[in-house]
Amino acid sequence: MNEIKAPKGTRDIFAPEIQKWHNLENAIHAYYKKFLYQEIRTPIFEHSELFSRGIGSETEIVQKEMYTFSDKSDRSLTLRPENTASVVRAVIENNLFETLSPLRFYYIGSMFRYDKPQKGRYRQFQQFGVEVFADDSPQVDAEVMFSAVDFLKKIGIEAMQLELNSVGCPQCRPDYLQVLRKAARAQESRLCSDCRRKIDGNPLRIFDCKLPACAEVAASLPLISDHLCGECRDHFAAVRETLSWMNVSFQLNPRLVRGLDYYTKTAFEITSGQLGAQNALLGGGRYNNLIQELGGPDMAAIGFAAGMERIILHLEQLEPARPKTLFVAYEDPQWLAHAVQMAQVLREEGYPVYLDYQGKNLKKQFKKADRVAAAFTLILAENEIQSGSVSIKNMVNQEQIKISLKELNEWLKKNY
Ligand SMILES: [Zn+2]
Ligand SMILES: [Zn+2]
Known part of the structure; x- marks a missing residue:
């Protein structure tokens, strides 16, 4: 039988990398609560119309990158x-405008785009984000950007740059688009066919084209x-x-138009220069x-x-310390019940504990x-059990001591 692999553009995440994900997710939950954001979780699929x-409908995402399918009732999802x-x-659907205040949300979750996979870019990828509603103050814009820069710094990303632009509003953008169309049409022959099509649709998208000839036109x-x-x-001046x-330092980038309409x-x-x-x-x-x-x-x-994923790539060097594992060993299967109960008590105290149910002998x-990288092994043997004690082996220096069970908690507090 052929081996079944994960679909192109997806990946499995497991130890030790998964620890970085937990750290990042925990940091997001903790940080954004300081600004009164509340988490929101939405379905991973929606009616296709929501996105178009x-x-x-003119964006790359909607035209080329969506995973759209019909369900059994012929709905387009x-x-x-x-x-x-x-x-x-x-x-809108849950009327949160009327029930929640402030209207500040953050989310963490998987998104999906049929894109060319490469390092740091996948077809199923994780995003976190924030949304603030009902506030047009320029100070909110600045606060949202501050939080993004500050959060990235706090988790250890230093080399980054904030690029900033204003893309106008329905009062000024239509006039600008006319000027832009006229200028683009004058150089139409130098643009790729995609960009030529954008002149009538949304000429701002010409700034997104990665082809050198188009970038040259875009620069003018x-x-x-x-x-x-x-x-x-x-508004922009106040921001x-x-x-x-x-x-917060920033760089003005008048060609920054973002990929969405x-x-x-x-x-x-x-952006970061490192990737x-x-x-x-x-x-x-x-x-708005x-x-x-x-x-x-x-x-x-x-x-x-x-x-x-890209943030995790930047955290590559920050290998988090593993919590120390306690291993409970038993000399003979007749002491397995003691071992099981000791493991339960220790987990209740908050320690990560492992024991090998298939353990045939102490060796x-x-x-x-060693394979589970235990810091200490607690050994239950006849001698220990008779005298109400336990032997503790330090798995790093191999030293072994014997203490009474009553002292165990105190000992762990000192030595763990
Ligand atoms: Zn305007
Ligand atoms: Zn182009």
Whole structure:
């Protein structure tokens, strides 16, 4: 029979790497609660229409990268390629606007895109992200960016850069798009066929094209920063000022337009120089019209999503210390009941404990203790059991002592 492998672009995560995931997830839960964010968990599949309406039918994601399928009742469903549209859908559907305050959410979960797999990029990948609703203050934009930079620093990522832009709003963007279309059309022959198609659809997407010829054209195209309306200009200036209060350094990138259509005003990305082409760790921005477009009230929103695989790649050197394992060994199967009960008591005290139910003799159990990297082996033998004591072998220096069971707790507190 042929061996069945995991599908292309997916991967298994197990020890020791899984420990980094636990650390990262725990850090996210702890950090974002400080800003009164609440976790939200949404389904991993949604009606396909949510994403075509929410992300934009002209985007790469919707056109090429979605895992869309029909279920047995012929509904068109899609594995979520990102989570913002789902969070917005959930908030509208559950009326959270009326019941929760503040409207601040964070999430951790799997997303799915049919993309070319490479280091740090998978077809099933993990993102964490935040969304803040009902607040159009530029200070919130700055706070969201501060939290992203500060969080990454706190988990040990130093070399990163915050890139910042404003992508305008429905008042100023249409005029800019006309200017942009005109300029792009003048150089149409130098653009790839994809980009030529974007001129009429969404010319902002030309800035996303990775082909050198298109990038060259893009470098000469007019910039949104020169076409912002007064409100967008003021908002953007206040965002930058607040970032300076917070001591967050950033670089303006007037060509940063982000891959999704729903952004308004602030757009940002955090990149790292360490990962080559896959250097974007996190991206986000304001999306003040999405809630209304998806059937909700007219309400401002801002958020970001971070690629957890790429963050984990940066944590490669930070091997977390394993909790010390206690191994309970028994000289003879007749003492197995004692060993089982001792293991229970120790786990109750909070220690990781292992015992080998198949242990034929002490020698084999010591071998097993080494294989599970036990720090100490507690040995139950006739002598010990008669005298109400236990022998403890230090698995690193092989020293062995015997203490009374009454002293065990005290001894572990001192020596564990
Ligand atoms: Zn504007
Ligand atoms: Zn192109």
